[in-house]
Amino acid sequence: MSVSVVSSTKPGGAGVLRVRRTLRAVLPALSLILILLAIWHLNARAISYFGLNLMLNLAVPVALATVGQMFVMASNDLDLSIGTFVGFIGCITATVLHDSPVLGIAIFAGCIVVYALLGALIYLRNLPSIVVTLGMFFVWQGLAILVLPKPGGHAPDWLKALMSLKTPYVPFPVMAAVVIGVVAYVGLMRTSYGAVLRGAGGNAVAVERAGWSMLKVKMILFGLAGFCGVLAGMALIGLTTSADANLGNGYTLLSIAGAILGGGEFTGGRVSPIGSVIGALTLTLAGSLLNFMHISPDWQVAAQGGILIVVLAARVLINRAGSAA
Amino acid sequence: MRRVIYALLATTAVALASGPARADTKDMRIAFSNNYAGNSWRQAMLKSYGAVADKAVQDKIIGAADVFTTSDKEVPTQAAQLQNLILQGYNAIVINAASPEALNGAVKQACDAGIVVVSFDGIVTEPCAYRIRVDYRALAAKAMDYLATKLPKGGNLLEIRGVAGTSIDDDFHNGTLDGLKKYPQFKVVNSVEGDWDETTAQKAVSTVLPSLPEIVGVVDQGGDGYGAAQAFQNGGRKQPIIIMGNRQDELAWWVQQKKANGYETWSASSAPGVSTMAFWVAQQVLDGRKDIPHDLVDPYLAFTQDTVDAALPKIPVGGVATIEYSQDDAKKIIDDNMKK
Numbered sequence: 132m133s134v135s136v137v138s139s140t141k142p143g144g145a146g147v148l149r150v151r152r153t154l155r156a157v158l159p160a161l162s163l164i165l166i167l168l169a170i171w172h173l174n175a176r177a178i179s180y181f182g183l184n185l186m187l188n189l190a191v192p193v194a195l196a197t198v199g200q201m202f203v204m205a206s207n208d209l210d211l212s213i214g215t216f217v218g219f220i221g222c223i224t225a226t227v228l229h230d231s232p233v234l235g236i237a238i239f240a241g242c243i244v245v246y247a248l249l250g251a252l253i254y255l256r257n258l259p260s261i262v263v264t265l266g267m268f269f270v271w272q273g274l275a276i277l278v279l280p281k282p283g284g285h286a287p288d289w290l291k292a293l294m295s296l297k298t299p300y301v302p303f304p305v306m307a308a309v310v311i312g313v314v315a316y317v318g319l320m321r322t323s324y325g326a327v328l329r330g331a332g333g334n335a336v337a338v339e340r341a342g343w344s345m346l347k348v349k350m351i352l353f354g355l356a357g358f359c360g361v362l363a364g365m366a367l368i369g370l371t372t373s374a375d376a377n378l379g380n381g382y383t384l385l386s387i388a389g390a391i392l393g394g395g396e397f398t399g400g401r402v403s404p405i406g407s408v409i410g411a412l413t414l415t416l417a418g419s420l421l422n423f424m425h426i427s428p429d430w431q432v433a434a435q436g437g438i439l440i441v442v443l444a445a446r447v448l449i450n451r452a453g454s455a456a
Numbered sequence: 457m458r459r460v461i462y463a464l465l466a467t468t469a470v471a472l473a474s475g476p477a478r479a480d481t482k483d484m485r486i487a488f489s490n491n492y493a494g495n496s497w498r499q500a501m502l503k504s505y506g507a508v509a510d511k512a513v514q515d516k517i518i519g520a521a522d523v524f525t526t527s528d529k530e531v532p533t534q535a536a537q538l539q540n541l542i543l544q545g546y547n548a549i550v551i552n553a554a555s556p557e558a559l560n561g562a563v564k565q566a567c568d569a570g571i572v573v574v575s576f577d578g579i580v581t582e583p584c585a586y587r588i589r590v591d592y593r594a595l596a597a598k599a600m601d602y603l604a605t606k607l608p609k610g611g612n613l614l615e616i617r618g619v620a621g622t623s624i625d626d627d628f629h630n631g632t633l634d635g636l637k638k639y640p641q642f643k644v645v646n647s648v649e650g651d652w653d654e655t656t657a658q659k660a661v662s663t664v665l666p667s668l669p670e671i672v673g674v675v676d677q678g679g680d681g682y683g684a685a686q687a688f689q690n691g692g693r694k695q696p697i698i699i700m701g702n703r704q705d706e707l708a709w710w711v712q713q714k715k716a717n718g719y720e721t722w723s724a725s726s727a728p729g730v731s732t733m734a735f736w737v738a739q740q741v742l743d744g745r746k747d748i749p750h751d752l753v754d755p756y757l758a759f760t761q762d763t764v765d766a767a768l769p770k771i772p773v774g775g776v777a778t779i780e781y782s783q784d785d786a787k788k789i790i791d792d793n794m795k796k
Contacts, residue, residue: 373557
């Protein structure tokens with residue numbers, strides 16, 4: 132990975148670079164289209180307003196968690212706690228937010244501050260993010276069980292109504308995905324401070340020499356991840372209508388896989404907001420596809436892993452072809 | 457003449473009792489959404505379901521009966537699975553749910569799409585779904601009844617609890633409390649957590665045993681009886697009456713002790729074959745029956761001194777006793793429930 136996003140703005144080799152970047156950018160969308168075609172072939176009526184609504188509504192919280200993960204990955208870190216964090220937010224949504232909205236929102240704000248402080252801790256003490264967030268994984272899970280020792284609670288009515296919104300022509304989950312992708316894209320890729328945030332993962336020393344506070348950058352990136360986690364937890368409860376302390380545990384791996392599938396890298400601050408959203412949609416639809424194919428449940432996990440490997444292999448091939456040219 | 461009229465009346469009565477013409481279910485499809493397959497109870501559940509559902513398909517009672525197990529125990533995965541089943545146009549979904557509450561959103565979507573949802577074991581609280589439960593409270597009370605007949609003078613009991621915070625553990629415990637109220641000659645002198653697991657139970661019982669007075673009976677929740685017996689044996693104590701829970705190792709130990717020294721006890725648990733009950737309830741609802749209550753109680757499966765010998769060879773080693781319901785069995789259980 133010799134080419135980082137920051138250095139790509141330099142002139143020289145621009146043509147090759149552009150082709151390669153276009154291919155890389157198109158790859159996630161291509162996998163999504165392939166999966167959609169396969170689903171259409173197996174079960175044509177799934178590709179309809181009703182079908183897309185059903186298949187994709189659970190992708191909305193996944194997409195939000197994935198974008199959250201992407202912000203953390205932009206600074207070369209990983210957030211292993213996002214899954215139980217989403218679960219904890221879900222428990223708060225179904226209990227505190229339902230009964231006293233003001234207190235609920237205050238707790239959410241507090242959670243985002245905790246996330247920003249984690250970013251500060253990781254930066255100041257130079258700790259590996261994996262260790263810190265793995266610890267937080269258990270903290271959030273413990274808090275979730277404290278809030279909701281057994282499954283229950285109710286989603287606020289406005290949230291339920293929002294998540295089951297019947298929008299004209301285009302299903303709500305598709306619209307939500309577009310909005311999430313565009314907002315994250317504009318914020319991170321099209322603003323000047325967004326470039327600084329991305330630079331934190333690409334070349335932190337350069338960013339710091341240029342006079343930007345790396346502490347602030349880390350805190351903002353982690354805070355943004357916390358904000359996305361809050362939205363993901365709320366969206367999830369809007370769909371399930373009721374909470375369970377273990378609701379979000381699977382989201383840690385899903386969010387990492389989604390971000391990688393969407394064109395992100397573990398190092399170098401290379402992330403793609405729109406790709407991440409597409410990655411989340413692809414992973415969700417892959418589950419539907421495997422279900423429609425009546426694949427034995429024993430093989431479903433392996434099949435999902437297989438899709439990841441195929442896409443990543445394609446990406447490596449594109450990178451190689453690019454370097455050869 | 458009178459006799460003829462009676463005969464006519466009788467035929468009419470029979471015709472009325474069998475109800476209006478039923479919808480035909482031979483083209484309808486039932487899906488089974490299962491969230492976990494990783495222990496002996498769940499394996500037995502899937503096996504029973506497969507046997508009964510496949511036969512129903514062969515007999516052309518049902519068009520198709522497919523089984524879907526989620527790859528992890530996560531709620532969102534099962535919610536997505538339910539939505540995919542809705543899209544595939546199944547007429548009914550039988551479900552063992554990952555969460556009693558958090559799948560309600562997806563279950564409601566299925567109901568709204570006109571799909572019959574029948575939950576069992578891991579039930580869902582969404583009112584539109586059917587729920588088949590086992591009355592563990594009655595089971596535990598029945599165990600106390602048994603102890604009272606065997607030990608009219610009463611004595612000290614040891615209680616082994618299940619996984620804390622679950623409704624099943626709560627039900628068992630309340631049933632035991634009911635029995636203690638009814639038979640004040642019994643006293644629970646200690647209570648340990650066995651988590652329905654023989655090893656955990658053995659460890660827990662061994663730890664407290666030296667400090668306990670003579671124990672005449674062990675009230676437990678199944679999956680822990682064999683472990684308790686091992687603990688009593690290793691501690692050099694006289695074997696009390698240990699209530700068993702239909703696991704193969706428990707019943708095998710019981711039969712062996714029975715042969716050796718005439719040991720007596722009683723065993724009961726929920727049968728994994730309750731999945732087949734759920735299948736038939738779904739079929740009956742699809743068949744146009746509107747009178748089935750949404751909350752059904754499935755009788756537990758019990759073995760006595762006389763029935764245990766015959767039952768043991770049928771249970772696979774490491775497995776649990778089960779029962780596969782026929783359509784008529786299921787109808788009878790539904791009728792019993794409606795009488796209550």
